[in-house]
Amino acid sequence: MEKYLSYSQEVLEAKEKGLPIVALESTIISHGMPYPQNVQTAREVEQIIRDNGAVPATIAIIDGKIKIGLTDEELEMFGNADNVAKTSRRDLGYLLATKKLGATTVAATMIAAELAGIELFVTGGIGGVHRGAQNTMDISADLEELSQTNVAVVCAGAKSILDIGLTLEYLETKGVPVVGFGTDMLPAFYTRESEFSVNIRLDSAKEVADMMRAKWDLGLQGGSVIANPIPKEEAMDASFVNGIIETALVEAEENGIKGKDVTPFLLGKVKELTEGKSLEANIALVKNNARVGAAIAVELNQNK
Amino acid sequence: MEKYLSYSQEVLEAKEKGLPIVALESTIISHGMPYPQNVQTAREVEQIIRDNGAVPATIAIIDGKIKIGLTDEELEMFGNADNVAKTSRRDLGYLLATKKLGATTVAATMIAAELAGIELFVTGGIGGVHRGAQNTMDISADLEELSQTNVAVVCAGAKSILDIGLTLEYLETKGVPVVGFGTDMLPAFYTRESEFSVNIRLDSAKEVADMMRAKWDLGLQGGSVIANPIPKEEAMDASFVNGIIETALVEAEENGIKGKDVTPFLLGKVKELTEGKSLEANIALVKNNARVGAAIAVELNQNK
């Protein structure tokens, strides 16, 4: 296994010194934003983690290795490449064996983080049960990963293009804790609120770390969703976002857009109809998650 | 892990002497019956297990510990408390870290039993796939637990408020044996029969223990459902119970009761319309399960 992992100097030193480490995914770099904004944002997010007492480890598949922490050159190359495959659990063996470039999704980043001994991972939003999944069975592999891989995932909830209610049901069946960080309500990515309650509300990084430690000490496999609402200043109005999604869903139906094509279509519509504010919001919430995630990583490092 | 487990004197001695032990859940105490009937029933069920050659271990979460066996004082306190959280897999870490009171469901009791080295667990009925789950995805975490945690669960089948057919399909997909104890038909909690066949019929405790031992010796993770029909004298008529449920489902729909609110509504209606006979039946079937469970635990202790 070790032969597939390649650590950056910064992460290697952090591991040797026993410092808290925060994993970051790379799909947001390759598929979430245009170059060079993606690289710049990645660096800013990493710096926020450093400023909050932890060490960032951006994860990507490069040249037959799972990179745990990217150098400046690697990040630049990766952010500018156009042949990067979105990598979930099922793709990891293939991409490593063929030495192709891979951007890790939530599922693959969790796997890599666990392999590297990293207990906390910061992302924007998790995948979930797609709208209409009662018929399409389109359910993100992220949810299965949360039930089996020992990494806490700080996010801003599940995107409202998903079916949030069904996502919560799936996580309940699978025994995954869904924590509202300072909130009783599950946030929905662009919005601070949704109509759904979280399973558990916790108000401090220490409480989150203590819950995770108890879970893992018991030997209960899997992670948890730590749902951290987008900052107020950047949050969108729920009725505005939901209106866009409802409209886009009708449009998708009218145009015969189905299955896997629906999600990128919805995301595109949200971007278009928010006049680019969705990207700003996305960046703001990831940075906010980086702050909270670093704090939790510090606590997880102390209660080991 | 051991730091979270706290054994009663009786269970500790049983473990030291290598006696057969039967796990019991505590949701039935906190959420299933009023005080003091709940405490009295719990004691009677424990005594039945002793009378049948095994040692009872009622499981609950108290003060940051998973109690394996409750003292009289603990049982009294627990049965009388009104701030007890229903505890499934996802809740265990949180309740232990925050030292809150937790009543273990089937899923959490299975986890605790396995951690404590107990192979057999007696309950009333397991959770399952809820009616309408094709749309709501409301599926009990008990089913996932049965597929991964090594504890045999003696119950009186799945409640007919659930969708029994879908519950059986789910268990089949997950590779969980469903055994009819002395019956070819899956019992449905209040009734001895249903329209569904079991996967395997076994007629003695030894046969059940031998099947489980072979499964576990092979390294096949998970438990099994040992479905033991309610005693004839206490059984209700299937058409009577199903009539109540059908009526209650219509009423729920008319009153806009949805999702998680449906199950307690149905259970309430069953109780109301059976004029309390459902509680009597519930007690009778648990006691009957305790007898069968103790016998299986004795056999499991011998074929180890």
Place this chain on the structure above:
Amino acid sequence: MEKYLSYSQEVLEAKEKGLPIVALESTIISHGMPYPQNVQTAREVEQIIRDNGAVPATIAIIDGKIKIGLTDEELEMFGNADNVAKTSRRDLGYLLATKKLGATTVAATMIAAELAGIELFVTGGIGGVHRGAQNTMDISADLEELSQTNVAVVCAGAKSILDIGLTLEYLETKGVPVVGFGTDMLPAFYTRESEFSVNIRLDSAKEVADMMRAKWDLGLQGGSVIANPIPKEEAMDASFVNGIIETALVEAEENGIKGKDVTPFLLGKVKELTEGKSLEANIALVKNNARVGAAIAVELNQNK
């Protein structure tokens, strides 16, 4: 565990010498073909594996043992017996404890192969998500097995009596790689093509073996689907097969055939309406899979 495994002389020697081994299932013998054609085909398939540099291990449950490799006498007896139970994960413990005859499905053969240290398994087609499973939840245990048991499964795709699209969604959620062997399109058993793309295309046995080794070296549990199209000469026309299935589905509905009875009905109709050509095709594709499977087993033996 070892006490339940019984190796044939041929397989035992192969293990001692470190030769590549290919697992074969026995449901095709007991339930897939009439005697003596079933026994003859089984022997021919085994010989193809030998001719391609590997050792065949046909797997069946006999007299309380999992047989890894059948002697001529065992194969003859097994192929001629009429009391053979189809054995999936849930049935293994029961059949071993009661010493009944069991024919291993894809799921059970994967389990047995893993227990015996065999990494490659050749079959005809895997189980999947049944048509209408959105309502019936009828989903083969084979899919769960593929997500947890470390065996690569060479098959000719999923039968078009299944819902192939939903089967692919389920496998994606579960993180199972679906490889097209020399094809971008998932083959559908009797046909070389379907409307569905595979996740990964690989064109040589070595590439498949390298992907699997990387996956397993990472510690990623589970197998993969290696979908190998039926040879051109034997392939049926997709519109012909799909037409038969559509007609049969209507007929099933009209006759009130439901749930578990639909699949055997559809298979029967396919056989009837192809005037026995489906059996010929079935034999041809299994032999073709044996060739490819042996080649992959040879490569897996070299990259260990």
